[in-house]
Amino acid sequence: EAGVTQFPSHSVIEKGQTVTLRCDPISGHDNLYWYRRVMGKEIKFLLHFVKESKQDESGMPNNRFLAERTGGTYSTLKVQPAELEDSGVYFCASSQVGTQGQYFGPGTRLLVL
């Protein structure tokens, strides 16, 4: 069974540009989460989807970040326009509803110059 996959693995963009990150959860997992780790800091929760609905987006830093999960399958996280402080590793995770413990993807390393 395939795990959580994320694309791209790395992205280097200039300040002001737009970047879209993609996450494909494990098949059958209705819960999908986005997290971010800024260099040297803790992993922080961004938002949580249950199927296509946003269950909790309290961790989204600001309105430059837009997450979608059309159809309840894969999800995208768009940053527009990107700022220097957006650099970090963006993790996606998924889980089945009613279970504890999330399965993480390898992350997307974003560098904004």
Added chain:
Amino acid sequence: AQSVTQLGSHVSVSEGALVLLRCNYSSSVPPYLFWYVQYPNQGLQLLLKYTSAATLVKGINGFEAEFKKSETSFHLTKPSAHMSDAAEYFCAVSDWGNNNDMRFGAGTRLTVKP
């Protein structure tokens, strides 16, 4: 609000020595507790989890952790370190029934010396 604190951003042990990675939690409700490991260029892998059953939880790769409510701790241990254990380890907490509200510690990087 829930939180976890990992004591020591870097821990170095010799191969064959005891591994002890410390985690203390803060939670106003009974917590779920997790340890994740991240190997280089890989995602986070669940090592073990505490979900209110046995207080001593055994995980993969010979790791275990003990939930101590009186000390609000969930330290990760392994009796004998192996070179392949070198990685970054994260402690995390979530409350019962709220699978999305997971809070991570800052991580502890484990180095294993030959």
